[in-house]
Amino acid sequence: MTIGPLIVDELVVEYVHDGYAIRPLDGLSFAAQSGEIVVLLGPSGSGKTTLLSCLGGILTPTSGSIRLGDLDVTAIKGKGLSAFRRDQIGFVFQAFNLIPSLTARENIAMPLLLSGHGRTESLARADELLDEVGLADRGNHVPGKLSGGQQQRVAVARGLGHNPPLLLADEPTANLDHIQAEAIIRLLQGLRSEGRMIVVSTHDARLVPIADKIVQMAPHIDAEEQPTHQVTLAAGESLFEQGDRSDLVYVIVSGEVDIIRVLADGSEEQLNRLGPDQYFGELGPFLDFPRSASVRAHTAVELTAYSPRVFREKILHKH
Amino acid sequence: MILLTFRDLIYRRTRFLVVTLLAAVVFALLFVMTGLVEQFHREPFDTVEAFDASAWIVPEGISGPFTASSTMPSATMAEVDADVTAAVVTSRSSLSDGDDTSEVILVGHTPGSLGTPQTVNGRPAEGPGELVADTSLGLEVDQTATVAGVDFIVVGESQDTTLLAGVPVVFMTLSDAQDLVFRTNEVVSALLVDGEVRALPPGTVALTPDAVAEDVLEPLEGAIGAVDLVRALLWVVAAIIIGAIVYLSALERQRDFAVLKAVGSPNSSLIGSLALQAALVALVSVALAAVIQMFLAPAFPMKVRVPARVFWQLPLLAVLMALVAGAAGMRRVLKSDPAEAFSGAGA
Numbered sequence: 001m002t003i004g005p006l007i008v009d010e011l012v013v014e015y016v017h018d019g020y021a022i023r024p025l026d027g028l029s030f031a032a033q034s035g036e037i038v039v040l041l042g043p044s045g046s047g048k049t050t051l052l053s054c055l056g057g058i059l060t061p062t063s064g065s066i067r068l069g070d071l072d073v074t075a076i077k078g079k080g081l082s083a084f085r086r087d088q089i090g091f092v093f094q095a096f097n098l099i100p101s102l103t104a105r106e107n108i109a110m111p112l113l114l115s116g117h118g119r120t121e122s123l124a125r126a127d128e129l130l131d132e133v134g135l136a137d138r139g140n141h142v143p144g145k146l147s148g149g150q151q152q153r154v155a156v157a158r159g160l161g162h163n164p165p166l167l168l169a170d171e172p173t174a175n176l177d178h179i180q181a182e183a184i185i186r187l188l189q190g191l192r193s194e195g196r197m198i199v200v201s202t203h204d205a206r207l208v209p210i211a212d213k214i215v216q217m218a219p220h221i222d223a224e225e226q227p228t229h230q231v232t233l234a235a236g237e238s239l240f241e242q243g244d245r246s247d248l249v250y251v252i253v254s255g256e257v258d259i260i261r262v263l264a265d266g267s268e269e270q271l272n273r274l275g276p277d278q279y280f281g282e283l284g285p286f287l288d289f290p291r292s293a294s295v296r297a298h299t300a301v302e303l304t305a306y307s308p309r310v311f312r313e314k315i316l317h318k319h
Numbered sequence: 320m321i322l323l324t325f326r327d328l329i330y331r332r333t334r335f336l337v338v339t340l341l342a343a344v345v346f347a348l349l350f351v352m353t354g355l356v357e358q359f360h361r362e363p364f365d366t367v368e369a370f371d372a373s374a375w376i377v378p379e380g381i382s383g384p385f386t387a388s389s390t391m392p393s394a395t396m397a398e399v400d401a402d403v404t405a406a407v408v409t410s411r412s413s414l415s416d417g418d419d420t421s422e423v424i425l426v427g428h429t430p431g432s433l434g435t436p437q438t439v440n441g442r443p444a445e446g447p448g449e450l451v452a453d454t455s456l457g458l459e460v461d462q463t464a465t466v467a468g469v470d471f472i473v474v475g476e477s478q479d480t481t482l483l484a485g486v487p488v489v490f491m492t493l494s495d496a497q498d499l500v501f502r503t504n505e506v507v508s509a510l511l512v513d514g515e516v517r518a519l520p521p522g523t524v525a526l527t528p529d530a531v532a533e534d535v536l537e538p539l540e541g542a543i544g545a546v547d548l549v550r551a552l553l554w555v556v557a558a559i560i561i562g563a564i565v566y567l568s569a570l571e572r573q574r575d576f577a578v579l580k581a582v583g584s585p586n587s588s589l590i591g592s593l594a595l596q597a598a599l600v601a602l603v604s605v606a607l608a609a610v611i612q613m614f615l616a617p618a619f620p621m622k623v624r625v626p627a628r629v630f631w632q633l634p635l636l637a638v639l640m641a642l643v644a645g646a647a648g649m650r651r652v653l654k655s656d657p658a659e660a661f662s663g664a665g666a
Contacts, residue, residue, distance in 0.1 A: 086583025
């Protein structure tokens with residue numbers, strides 16, 4: 001079952017939305033070994049699912065490479081991708097995504113049946129996996145008759161049908177209470193001990209202790225620690241660029257700045273021009289989002305830079 | 320693939336049942352319309368064949384004995400050099416049995432000669448005042464019926480002797496028909512011959528039975544065309560019904576297909592599942608339709624003659640149509656993005 005290391009190198013995914021270029025993944029690199037649990041940690045929109053899609057051969061990245069053992073995943077095309085997903089990857093989806101008309105047993109067997117395995121063989125494998133996830137007595141229940149945790153365990157079992165070396169789980173505990181989540185976490189730990197590599201995307205900190213490797217999808221910024229300070233810029237000078245990490249909030253003391261968004265074709269759109277006593281850049285640090293626009297000095301400008309906490313206490317509460 | 324198809328059919332059984340019944344009604348109408356068209360086409364050939372003649376002699380310029388006013392002197396018969404020759408009178412008339420009046424085609428024949436009908440009940444007309452009526456008139460032997468104001472006794476019934484889309488033929492002796500139609504025995508409508516025709520009287524032509532039957536079909540071309548158009552429309556309706564259910568199914572199961580694609584299931588299996596569903600709906604509908612048409616057919620004023628070949632042709636065409644109609648749904652499956660499996664909240 002083991003296949004060798006997973007190496008993600010300088011992965012970039014860029015797409016255009018409403019005319020703007022979005023980069024959910026921008027130069028991401030990490031490596032993991034068989035038998036490891038890799039936790040992709042980050043808030044919604046940080047590119048976790050995009051990364052899972054790339055790892056699973058569902059999405060082709062804009063640049064960079066993914067290697068799984070000897071396989072160059074990013075070089076696989078067309079029907080080869082279906083075969084890659086079928087043979088090498090097991091998927092567990094946040095929404096469980098069980099087929100409502102099929103029993104738990106049939107849901108597990110279906111990918112095997114559709115890829116040409118015999119009915120008896122597929123159902124026997126499903127029984128084996130149901131036993132492995134502790135649901136041997138629920139095989140003939142349809143998803144509607146199972147709890148969320150049981151459905152997720154069936155979904156995990158389905159992902160293991162072809163005995164893949166890499167299991168990709170998207171927010172597997174997101175819709176579960178703590179008891180059900182614990183059962184899933186224990187199940188994932190058990191699967192790792194079989195030598196399988198498991199990549200889990202989550203914003204659930206409960207998964208952190210079981211991780212062998214944590215990939216921070218949106219690096220935590222200790223902006224609170226930065227002291228308040230003055231910034232001066234000459235006309236035309238840039239304060240920060242769209243996509244930069246967000247750490248500070250700025251209040252204009254004198255002069256004017258332009259808020260600019262970079263479009264997909266590389267051109268720029270001026271969103272606003274701000275002057276003295278106006279502030280900007282607060283949402284990024286508050287929400288842990290990257291900068292959504294660039295800021296450039298229109299004239300010579302003097303700014304006061306605050307950490308989000310200080311800005312909230314001293315400036316925001318006054319307004 | 321089969322499991323996926325059947326389980327989904329059971330899961331959405333109410334909808335599939337309603338759609339199957341709807342399609343079955345449409346297919347039943349298709350059976351009936353096909354039976355009507357068949358009857359339109361076969362009726363004149365069967366009836367003309369009942370006259371047992373190898374050729375019909377009519378005056379030049381007359382398209383046929385049943386569609387034009389055909390008259391020729393009775394003496395013309397003596398000029399025909401053929402193995403067997405008999406005179407007939409044909410004319411449109413009306414028949415009343417006391418309660419109802421029906422349009423009929425009157426045929427006068429020489430008893431025992433060409434043109435004498437086979438009876439399924441009673442015997443042929445042999446003497447004055449006797450009549451053989453087609454069974455569709457519902458007359459009984461020994462009953463009195465009035466043709467063109469003259470009373471006749473029904474002595475027999477013939478079957479499948481109708482023309483011009485169900486107009487029944489009544490048979491009587493040649494002299495009775497001549498009296499009714501021409502008021503003289505010196506005129507006939509046509510001459511029937513059997514065997515070799517060695518010489519034709521001047522000013523006459525010999526028509527084959529097929530030519531006579533095709534001539535009878537001419538006035539019905541418009542009606543046949545209309546029924547054919549209705550048949551085509553019924554196919555369109557059936558295609559829309561089945562196409563819509565397949566498309567809806569593909570739409571609702573988009574997430575399922577995305578998930579199955581994500582886990583490596585080939586497109587062919589997923590499309591095959593949907594195609595099988597479409598074919599099954601079509602086949603079950605046609606099977607139900609074959610039963611429904613048996614109850615529908617008697618309600619039609621014309622005989623509905625569904626040919627045996629239709630019972631295998633229609634299911635075959637229905638399956639083909641369902642596959643074509645379901646193509647939009649199948650294309651949707653083909654285009655479904657496995658990445659959709661990642662989207663959305665918990666079920």
